[in-house]
Amino acid sequence: MGAQIIEKLLKGNSYPGRGIILGLAPDAQTSVLAYFIMGRSTNSRNRVFVGTEDGIKTQAFDPSMMSDPSLIIYHPVRELDGLTIVTNGDQTDTVRDHLVSGGTFESALRTREFEPDPPNYTPRISGLLSTDGSYRLSILKSLDGDPSCCCRYFYEYDRPIAGTGHFIHTYVGDGNPLPSFIGDPEKVLIPCSDAHELADLIWDGLNGDNKVSLYVRTSRRGSGAKEEVIINANEAGRQ
Numbered sequence: 001m002g003a004q005i006i007e008k009l010l011k012g013n014s015y016p017g018r019g020i021i022l023g024l025a026p027d028a029q030t031s032v033l034a035y036f037i038m039g040r041s042t043n044s045r046n047r048v049f050v051g052t053e054d055g056i057k058t059q060a061f062d063p064s065m066m067s068d069p070s071l072i073i074y075h076p077v078r079e080l081d082g083l084t085i086v087t088n089g090d091q092t093d094t095v096r097d098h099l100v101s102g103g104t105f106e107s108a109l110r111t112r113e114f115e116p117d118p119p120n121y122t123p124r125i126s127g128l129l130s131t132d133g134s135y136r137l138s139i140l141k142s143l144d145g146d147p148s149c150c151c152r153y154f155y156e157y158d159r160p161i162a163g164t165g166h167f168i169h170t171y172v173g174d175g176n177p178l179p180s181f182i183g184d185p186e187k188v189l190i191p192c193s194d195a196h197e198l199a200d201l202i203w204d205g206l207n208g209d210n211k212v213s214l215y216v217r218t219s220r221r222g223s224g225a226k227e228e229v230i231i232n233a234n235e236a237g238r239q
Helices: 006-011 091-100 105-109 195-205
Strands: 019-024 030-038 047-052 055-060 077-080 083-087 124-129 135-143 146-157 164-169 186-189 211-220 226-232
Touching: 006 186, 006 195, 019 083, 019 124, 019 135, 030 083, 030 124, 030 195, 047 211, 047 226, 077 091, 083 091, 091 105, 091 124, 105 124, 105 135, 105 146, 124 164, 135 164, 195 211, 195 226
Parallel strands: none
Antiparallel strands: 019 030, 019 164, 030 211, 047 055, 055 077, 077 083, 083 124, 124 135, 135 146, 164 186, 211 226
């Protein structure tokens, strides 16, 4: 199947949940990373992305409204020795800890499973981007909604193609329970190397009632020069 247009994919899904996009810009020199979160409950929507020394974290927009921080407060993006880890939960730190101790992306995620949030059993999605532009993606999910079995899928893209990326997200749409992502990561077109332009098209594609926060980063292969954009629905403007 050919590469799809990101904003069309997003507009065709009212609730993709949380999503990761990794790829290579058309100039063949700029790696692209994007991560977004959405929310249906007040607790989930009461969040913002903020920058940290090595990436970003989620935090409550209004701490007085935070009812349960589990599963929604974590570090989605962390950098380590030229690698960038991006996930939809605290498995970011699991991956980082394994890499520090000589383990791998895969070995780290074999110690984890989907989120303990019945009846959804939300998949854990994760990515690892290297300075040479290669990247990996993973999804840990229940077996067709049966929590007695965890299915772990790993994808490796060792030679990225200019103008192309891969998109993985937690849900295929809205519902109760929420239907988990199915199939392989979706191949998407990466139309530009400008972080702000890419952030605009992703943000505009996300459902206006449910989108919460978006992080986009572009980085030059070799030099490591990067540009970052954060957009939070709870704040005016962007960082």
